[in-house]
Amino acid sequence: MNHAPFIWSAYGATALILLWTALSPLLRARKALRTIRLLKSRDQTDEANR
């Protein structure tokens, strides 16, 4: 039996799982930073209008 497909599938699946685990918080951080900047600009606009 040729073992190569099993070896590369195992490495590929593990790499994909770990890559997603590493990258998913970055996407959440981008969203959080966008929200923080939006709230800050709103606060500044409100202060300027007062």
Add this chain to the structure above:
Amino acid sequence: MNTRTGKNAFVLFIHKLGSPPWFYQFAGKLIPWFWALFIVLTLGGLYLGLFDSPADYQQGESVRIMYIHVPAAWMSMLIYGAMAVMGFVALVWRIRMMEILAMSSAPIGAAFTLAALISGSLWGRPTWGTYWVWDARLTSELVLLFLFIGVMALYHAFDEPRKAARAACLLALVGLINLPIIHFSVKWWNTLHQGSSISATGSTIHPSMLWPLLIMAVATKFFYAANVLTRARVVLLEQDVRKAWVQDAIDKKTTPFQKEDSDS
């Protein structure tokens, strides 16, 4: 005197860790180093495991799956244990950072468990002749995956994050019973899965295979450390979105993945 000073410094460090702004900065300094160590060790471990170590006399080339399967399986148990310990501390002393770290550990633990199950299954086909059997080791590892998913689901089932974390930490503690079951399953039952090749008394693995395995095992620790700190920083940003320290951190143009420029 020195012991007392050292103890005081440690207590002060623990207190500081409980402060979100301090933790945010401190974690930001560690994360790049942890990622760098993970990458260097992984590249070294993979080179040794895939190109420099021999094929096994019984398993053939499929033994190379061991270099990711075993570290992933170890991490699945270690992360569950760490999550339960942090959950216990969070429940007893009500430390918010511990709740956040415990809950940030769950998705990483689930990822390692899934990686261990998939890589193990792909190793089982050429070695055992089947992808899956309802063997004690395999089944208890699958239960571990469900426990991680259960903790994550319970955490996201509440609107109030601290209440959610307390409920999920309690579930994590209850699930701790599964860890000795996984570990001793190969001794307590007749299983298809082989027994441990590495123990406190030594190893039956040849050094040419043991080194890449140990290097990969250390590398995955750094992956966990970098990832859990990154996740905890993101949770802090999300939860403290209206707090002044978050605004300050953003003004310094620091993201959860960048090193802080100053110690202020």
